[in-house]
Amino acid sequence: MTNVVDLLPSPQDIIMNDIDFTGEQDLIESIESLNKLAAYYAQLALQGLQLDSIQRQQQSLLAASRYLASHTKEKATFHSTQLYLTQLINRFPRLKPIFTVLAACGQRLKYVLTGEQDGLDILLGNEQIEQALQQVQSLMSDHQTHLIFHALDLCLRKKHSNSLVGRKLRILWLGGDSYSGIISILHLLLNLCHETGLLIDLHYTDSNSSLIREAEQAFKVHLTNQNRLQITYYDEVDLSNGEHNDNLGVESYDIVFAANKLQGSHNLLYSLVTINRLLVSNGLLILLELTHAPLYFDFIFGLVDQWWSPVDGHRALLSVEQWTTTIRETGGFETVQSAPSSFGNALIVAQKSISCKILQTLEERQRQAWLLFVDDNTPNIGDVLPPLLPSSNITLINPFGSNPEHIRFKIEQMMTIYKQVYIVFGCPLSQELVNDDSEVVFTKQEKHLCGTLVRMLQTIQQAEPRNFPFVFVVTRNAQPGT
Incomplete structure (x- = not known):
């Protein structure tokens, strides 16, 4: 049965799905205008700024301010900046959160450069600005x-x-x-x-x-x-x-x-x-x-x-x-x-x-283990299944060759050592495995296997591990005559 993850599109299918981002056209069209507004704020912040007052950790922000200040030949004033801000809000009304945050940051830029204000406080210290910042991210x-x-x-x-x-x-x-x-x-x-x-x-x-x-x-x-x-x-x-x-x-x-x-x-x-x-x-x-x-x-x-x-x-x-x-x-x-x-x-x-070869190298697979219950009548499970498993931590147990105490100890030990344990109970109760007149033998075999399965589940229940094992029962013909 195919898992739902196998029905998902591949990365290439998603990328090639003609995902069109042009619905954000106002974000693209506003870039130069917003850069110009930022340039105005940079000019205002740098006016009369003493270089020796600038915090050492703000050198990158200072370099960005200088670069942006030269982005326009116009000389900014507080009035011209406010007027331009109003014009942009009217032109790009959906982007008002960006203007709100940029204005708040731009007006305090000088104080951030000198260390008088913390940039994080400007962004998160005012409820209105914090909400606008969330809207910007949206x-x-x-x-x-x-x-x-x-x-x-x-x-x-x-x-x-x-x-x-x-x-x-x-x-x-x-x-x-x-x-x-x-x-x-x-x-x-x-x-x-x-x-x-x-x-x-x-x-x-x-x-x-x-x-x-x-x-x-x-x-x-x-x-x-x-x-x-x-x-x-x-x-x-x-x-x-x-x-x-x-x-x-x-x-x-x-x-x-x-x-x-x-x-x-x-x-x-x-x-x-x-x-x-x-x-x-x-x-x-x-x-x-x-x-x-x-x-x-x-x-x-x-x-x-x-x-x-x-x-x-x-x-x-x-x-x-x-x-x-x-x-x-x-x-x-x-x-x-x-x-x-x-x-x-x-x-x-x-x-x-x-790829099993790749998956087996991953930490999550190295912290997993598989416990396979197989008997002499089902060697194919013990031979075929291990190479297909995504982990190399595999233990095989023959329920007829192991006493209950050994099985209990092994399950508890694996749950302690590994973060996730997978148990496969692969012992078929098929009447074809014994002689037609061996009803007593078959009943004894059936009780032993069922008892092993029950004791295994009881051991897990009593241990109460943080991550309960996944148990797979692949027995065919679990009852006589079916």
Whole structure:
């Protein structure tokens, strides 16, 4: 039976799906105008500024201010700047959040350069500015996000609409301090569930606990009277710290999505390795990340130290090529495709490998183990199955050659050593395996195998491990005469 992850489009299919970002035309058309407005603020900030008053850590912001100040030959005054700001708001009304944040940052730029004010306090210390900043982040990615999920929706409907009934798609959404654009995605997913019979588990994360609560209340309105789309919320997820991700199961997700979330990660490679660990084989990592930005962004995000590289003082943004290289360095993604947009966000799609040779080298597979119950009558299971398994930690037990205490000890030992254990009970109770007149022998064999299975389950139950083993019973003809 095909897993739902195998029905998802490939990275190339998503990239080649003609995802058109021109719906964000005002963002593109406004770039030069916003750069000019930023130049005005730069001129005002630099007027009468004493070089010896500038903080050492603000040298990158100072260099950006000087460069932007020369971007226009016009001499700015406070009045001309305010007049130009009003004109731009009237011309691009949808972009008012950008103007609000840029004006707040530009008017305080001088004080950030001298260390009298902290850039982070300007962005997050005022409720109105903080809300506008969240709206800016939505403007940057909401439209593109909708197009991406629309492409996934179309692919599943066109190619597999009759194969989705009762299947479950598991999505991990790494929130980026704004949830407004997700509501349209919820409606899209709800329609997909309703019309195809698909089930969806959406796990939504955000490090801001108050935003998580707001998102839960906002989403609840749209999820009433249905049970096909379920959302779980997490506010203590840190991809760069494995200890904070215990609630997210290893190899539990078919899709991991993030928009402008990973760029500022303390350890990007480790974060990507963590994501790879959370994905099932063949699962998709879908990222929207800023790979180049307009000049005026330096006066918004440049007020925060993380915007600048500690190595050379330039922007710390990764290029598409650097993203692709870093994703490949994880060792677990087999395919990586990318597509830039005119505004600055690049779409990056990576697919986790399905190669057993590659998967066996990954940490999550090395922390897994398989316990196979096979007897002399079913050597084919013990011979054929191990090479197909995605882990090399494999133990074979013959239920007729092992006493109950040994089996109990082995199960407890494996649950202690490994983070996840898989148990395959592959001993068929087929009457063909004994003589036709050996009913007593068959009954004894049946009781022994059933007793072994029950004791195995009791051992697991009594141990109460953090991660319960997955148990697969592949016995054929479990009752006499069937």
